[in-house]
Amino acid sequence: MRLFIAIELAADIQQVLLSYQPNTDRDLRRVQQSQLHLTLHFLGEADAQIIDQSLAGIRASRFELCLHSLGRFQDRRQQSTLWAGVQSNSHLLALQRTIGQQLQQTEIALESRRYTPHITLARCHRACNPALIQHFLAQTAPTHCFPVDEFALYRSDLDSDGAHYRIIQRYALV
Numbered sequence: 001m002r003l004f005i006a007i008e009l010a011a012d013i014q015q016v017l018l019s020y021q022p023n024t025d026r027d028l029r030r031v032q033q034s035q036l037h038l039t040l041h042f043l044g045e046a047d048a049q050i051i052d053q054s055l056a057g058i059r060a061s062r063f064e065l066c067l068h069s070l071g072r073f074q075d076r077r078q079q080s081t082l083w084a085g086v087q088s089n090s091h092l093l094a095l096q097r098t099i100g101q102q103l104q105q106t107e108i109a110l111e112s113r114r115y116t117p118h119i120t121l122a123r124c125h126r127a128c129n130p131a132l133i134q135h136f137l138a139q140t141a142p143t144h145c146f147p148v149d150e151f152a153l154y155r156s157d158l159d160s161d162g163a164h165y166r167i168i169q170r171y172a173l174v
Contacts, residue, residue, distance in 0.1 A: 002156040003046045005055070005099055006037040008167065009119070013067070013146045017084055017121060020070065022136045027125040035165050038065075038086065038119050040096045040151060046108055051153055052169050054102045062173040063091035066145040070137055071118065078126040082136050083118035092117055095151065095173075149173050 009017070014033045021030045043051065069085035086092065096115055103110060124133060153169045 001045065001048060002158070003043040003048060003051060003168075004154050004156060005040045005043070005051075005151060006154055007040065007065075007148055007151050008170075009036050009038065010146055013144060016067070016142050016144050017119060020084060020136070020139060020142060021121045022082065022124075022132050025124075025129055025132055027128040028132065029123045029125075029162060031120055031122060035163070036119055036121075037154070037165065038117060040099055041103060042111055043103070043108055048153065048155070048168055050106050051103070051108070054106045055099065055153060055169070055171050058098055058102055058171060060095045060098055060173050061091060062147065062149045063089065063095075064145050064147055065089055065092060067142040069141045070139055072133060072137060080124040080128065080133060081120055082122045082124060082133065083120050084142060085116075085118050089117075092148070099151070 011033075014036045017036055018033055022028060024030065066087040066089075067084055068087040071083050071085055073081040073083065075081075093115070096117075100110055122136075150170050150172050152167045152171065155166045155168050157164045157166070
């Protein structure tokens with residue numbers, strides 16, 4: 001099953017982020033409110049039971065995150081991911097690193113690219129209106145802060161409507 005580890009966002013933060021999503025365009029797919037999250041590690045196909053056992057032993061402190069920026073990733077096919085970023089946070093980076101170290105013991109192959117904490121708001125196909133992207137990037141970034149007191153193991157199911165995420169297990173921070 002396709003798995004990833006992420007921080008679930010409270011409904012009030014999700015609402016703030018929804019207000020930053022670009023208007024609908026035929027070449028744009030907005031992320032639904034219930035699907036908004038901050039990924040810590042994408043695992044791909046993996047055994048949930050093995051991952052759960054590995055994550056259960058993690059001990060890390062609670063912390064606060066603050067929304068900070070808006071940005072865009074563009075891939076080689078000229079498709080864009082529009083996102084909201086968070087302010088640099090040593091606790092977040094330590095949690096992401098600790099989880100990665102635990103997962104390496106399970107022989108799960110982790111992504112090699114540098115970790116860039118973000119919350120995906122929309123995906124834009126190649127033909128997406130450039131003015132829509134520029135308008136998104138020109139907005140004043142949100143600055144709302146929120147507590148992080150747990151992280152979760154998610155399952156990702158793909159169908160013709162895209163990915164649908166479901167939390168399998170939650171892990172409390174102390």
